[in-house]
Amino acid sequence: MNRFCADLCSGFSGTGKSWKVIPFGGERIGDPLKKRYVQFIVFISVVLVVVLLSGFSFTSMWKDPPIVRGPGVSEVKMLSDWLPSLSGTKGDTEVYIIRGSEPGGNFLLLGGNHPNEPGGTLAAVLMIENVSSLAGTVYIIPRANHSAFTHNDPMEGAPQFFSIELPDGSRRTFRFGSRRTNPVSQWPDPTIYNHPTGSTLGGSEISNLNRAFPGREDGIITERVAAAIMNIVKQEKIDLVCDLHESSPEYPVNNAIVFHQEAAELAIMTQMMLEMEGVDIRLEESPPSLRGLTHREIGDNSDAYVVLLEVANPSQGRLRGKTTEELVTTGVDKYYLQASKDGKLFAPYDETGYPLELRVARHVTTVRVLLDSWNMMFPDRMIMLSDVPAYNAILSDGLGAFLKPVS
Amino acid sequence: MTVALHRKPTFLLVLMTFFIMIAGMITGSSTATVLTTGAIAYPVLKSLGLSKRRAGSIIAMSGIYGMIAPPINLPAMIIGQGVDMPYIGFTTPLLFVTFPIAIITTLIIGVRKVKPVDLDEFKKTRESEPVKGFAVYLPLIVMVILMVLENVSWGFSLGLPLIFMISALIAVVTGRRGNILKISFTAIQNALGILSILIGVGMFIQVMTMNGVRGLIVGYLNSLPQGALLLGIALGIPAFGAVSSYGSSSVLGVPFLLAFLGSNDIVVCSALSLLAGLGDMVPPTALAGIFAAHVVGEKNYFKIWLSSMPAFFITMIFATLTIVWATQIGRFVNSVFFYPVLIGAFAIVAVVLLLIDKRKESVA
Ligand SMILES: [Zn+2]
Secondary structure (H helix, E strand, O other): OOHHHHHHHHHHHOOOOOOOOOOOOOOOOOOOHHHHHHHHHHHHHHHHHHHHHHHHHHHHHHOOOOOOOOOOOOEEEEHHHOOHHHOOOOOOOEEEEEEOOEEEEEEEEEOOOOOOOHHHHHHHHHHHHHOEEEEEEEEEEOOOOHHHHHOOOOOOOOOOEEEEEOOOOOEEEEEOOOOOOOOOOOOOOOOEEEOOOOOEEEHHHHHOHHHOOOOOOOOOHHHHHHHHHHHHHHHOOOOEEEEEOOEOOOOOOOOEEEEOHHHHHHHHHHHHHHHHOOOOOEEEEOOOOOOOOHHHHHHHHOOOEEEEEEOEOHHHOOOOOOOOHHHHHHOOOHHHHHHHHOOOOOOOOOOOOOOHHHHHHHHHHHHHHHHHHHHHHOHHHOOEEEOOOOHHHHHHHOHHHHOOOOO | OHHHHOOOHHHHHHHHHHHHHHHHHHHOOHHHHHHHHHHHHHHHHHHOOOOHHHHHHHHHHHHHHHHHOOOOOHHHHHHHHHOOOOOOOOHHHHHHHHHHHHHHHHHHHHOOOOOOOOHHHHHHHHHOOOOOOHHHHHHHHHHHHHHHHHHHOOOOOOOHHHHHHHHHHHHHHHOOOOOHHHHHHHHHHHHHHHHHHHHHHHHHHHHHHHOOHHHHHHHHHHHOOHHHHHHHHHHHHHHHHOOOHHHHHHHHHHHHHHHOOOOOHHHHHHHHHHHHHHHHHOOOOOHHHHHHHHHHOOOOHHHHHHHHHHHHHHHHHHHHHHHHOHHHHHHHHOOOOHHHHHHHHHHHHHHHHHHHHHHHHHHO
């Protein structure tokens, strides 16, 4: 009957036995017609139920959890305001603008470039909900790859949501998204992704926003999101860009400032000042051959100074054990502990794990110190923020203390 | 070409191996290789006197070497992405880990079995086929051309599903006439088996990742001392490749590359990609083996799998040794001597093969 299927199954058993396949509309002699109809209806019903349930689960991530406008937010625009063709797509997302009482420099802060790195997103949300500007304008995009927030990476067993308790007992829920754009927005991936600069990447990287820069206005969604961000940088005369990420603890570029060569001095000064506050951070220069990343392409294609921040996140690494909401928020994992004892990690790691508040505190503090360094180097383009959550306060009071309740 | 080469069976056998590899080199897929150049090469391998299982195992293994050979090697790209290593400087290391081993394993499988081609018989079998000539290969050729275009050009992307559909529609016109509806039903029926395996395996990994078993395995392998780690790599990456060679590259390839950082990362990555490619011969998915069985018309794919085992293990050992001596190999493949040595070695092999063929001819 079905030679190929028989091949397949003989592969399993080695005996050459074939599977019984009941083709829809095909004939299988000897079976009473009625019995097959019952089988068929039962089977299709089960399939239908499974598909419906998965469908509901899949689309449950399509609604944006609210972000509360903080006292400093003067305006909320959309990415499509800088690239109209993004309007109505899953790539469109909010841009929070915090204008200073005094003129100054322009700062763009990106969170959620990789939505499976929640520390970056949360740090951006904390800034939106708390800080005000005394001088200069801050543009914050907390969900840079918005489409990637609407689904999970397949076969990674990641939770869809995680939540943080507020002092009043309520909870704020956030999504744990994917590294890549939702295939509903762009499909299929090519075998090879030829970046316009001529470098070659595996096909799936075409849906990775942090390989799509500088982007193309008439490209696919991910490229258009990158192009829209480039438009902000150019049209709003952004002086400084900071892109917030997290990385697996076994990855060498960890707890680090990755800087475009032009931002070298700024990065070094930031590292020194952080050191004085007791925050250890590594410096990594953006490799010229690694294309499509924010620190490389925004740096090369605009006048802005660009840095990217990494902090260790065990819920994203390959050595992690049970993948749960707790792992995302506490970062406690026994396999990472073992790997740390074996000296295989590039970040300090002990029984206390690597909790989300520590990761966010590192990011928020690094951004604050980055701006301090900026103001020292470029006093004519000051970016002065007030009410930036303090490192120790985030650690002792928790993230909930800096998140506004949602009514 | 065959006119001159039909009396040089061993030489022709190695040439056919290279020919099969071409599709893999440019598409980066062992499956596509087996189904295209593999299918085209099969009649020649058969006329050389190889049994279905031997021909099938040469096609399957060459498909894997082709997929790993430069310029396009997806497992290497995926492993490199995990450590932000650009896909640059891989040509010579990938040549090093594929072509010599392809020659050796092909000879192991086939050298004692091949005999000069009986041209008359070959022509007869070609004539007895229902559709003749170039047209029958047109869908495959179009498929390869579209896949290559997709790989080399900026912005041109039809996507594999559409490419396969276009090729299938061409086959409707160029091939033997048939009932399209019935063929489509059969095709879907045939695909269901492999689809259910892939979906089942995907669900399996999802659950294993969620409950921490994946971390247990990766963590355990990674905590082994150097010697045991090499063994863990040699067995672990192909075994996990049973699930998917790409998945294996990402889940195991990346931490293993990190474990060996500092010798010659590109050579280690190339060797790891070869091990990941071997995953395409590991059941239950064993895509290269299953499709090769399909191409040669062998009902029981397990037979092809068995006769590929020597080649499989030699490749595994070779890849592991490449990791051990990555620093030295790295120095060699990056030196000016590499291409002269490679070409010289090929020339010597060619002479030896022709001598073997001369002896075969005189015996015959
Ligand atoms: Zn990231």
